[in-house]
Each structure stands twice: as C-alpha cells, then as structure tokens.
Amino acid sequence: MRLETLGTSFTAQHSDARVLDQLIYKWEHSRKILAKILLDKYSDLAAAGWEPTAAEIERDVKQLLGGAFEEFIGPPAE
Numbered sequence: 001m002r003l004e005t006l007g008t009s010f011t012a013q014h015s016d017a018r019v020l021d022q023l024i025y026k027w028e029h030s031r032k033i034l035a036k037i038l039l040d041k042y043s044d045l046a047a048a049g050w051e052p053t054a055a056e057i058e059r060d061v062k063q064l065l066g067g068a069f070e071e072f073i074g075p076p077a078e
Contacts, residue, residue, distance in 0.1 A: 042057065
C-alpha cells in the first residue's frame with residue numbers, strides 16, 4: 001500500500017526494527033518482500049501494455065533502497 005500511495009519517494013525499511021541489530025537480521029526478509037511487491041507491480045504494468053525498461057527498474061530500486069533519502073538531503077557539504 002505504501003508503494004501505491006507514495007511511489008518511490010520513501011526508503012523501504014522494516015518499520016518495526018527498534019535497534020540496529022533488528023534491522024540487520026530483518027533486512028534479508030525485507031528485500032525479499034520488496035522484490036515480490038515490485039514484481040507484482042511491474043507485472044500489472046506489463047499486463048496493462050507498458051513494459052518498464054531495465055533503466056526504469058534500476059531507478060526505482062535505487063530510490064527505494066536509499067536514493068530518495070539521498071536526494072532529499074542533497075549533496076554532502078564541503
């Protein structure tokens with residue numbers, strides 16, 4: 001639901017991780033869930049007649065795995 005609402009403007013993360021140790025062991029599970037969700041969404045798009053390119057998929061994955069946050073904070077200060 002978050003992907004449908006926000007697009008790729010958020011960083012995918014396991015929302016109930018309270019400390020770094022929890023985030024680390026939940027990361028593999030979260031990546032599998034994200035992969036399944038993206039496969040479902042891209043399949044829906046293909047069924048509707050739009051085939052996403054490899055570049056578009058790479059862009060979306062990068063955004064969901066931290067790129068949206070990096071864009072938000074901007075380049076590092078010198």
